[in-house]
Amino acid sequence: MKLIMVRHGQTDANVSGIVQGHGESSLTLLGRKQAQRIALRLKNEKIDYAYSSDLTRTKETAQEILKFHSFVPLVTTEELREVHAGKHEGRPINKDPKIKENYFNHFHEYKPEGGESFIEAQQRIIGFYNKLIQKHKKKAVLLVGHGGIFGALMLALLKRPLNWEEYDKYRPQNAEISILEIEENKEHTVHLLNDKEHLHEIESHNLAEE
16 A cells, blocks of 8 residues: 655644644644645645544644546545644644653643643554454555654654654655555555645745745
């Protein structure tokens, strides 16, 4: 199975430094441009099936991509949602220094009130992934989701340790793309890892405007 993973474009909450988690936030103008660039990048990529988190920011990104793959239906699911940040959702990430402290020092075990731990989120995405590989063998599958949940999946697929440094290395930023060839022997081939070549023109334009 070929796995194409795309993180959603920039959102209003990203710009404001707000913790999103399961909360809603729409794409900014830049985020929409990023989604369009992703769509062009994947225009000629074979896609047999497409799944997205059911949150607005991912659906908007996925719908842009599928304009070039109109025969592919989009399936939305809660299983691709971001790691649930519980009581921290909707709050500025820098308002309470203990938020970062807890995530940095107790990365995989910290569970905010009303939310889920990283390990729980990783188990959720692994369960979803296991269903995909059984259902879509030898097919190309597009997943549009979130930085945290894709970081969790990448650590599992590439057998990396659960610590903040590894997570930060594999967690995608807005509008980045990873493409993996999933092998039955679990020695997966990474064709692209958090790639953003398609965004260079946008980033250069923004820098010029600044």
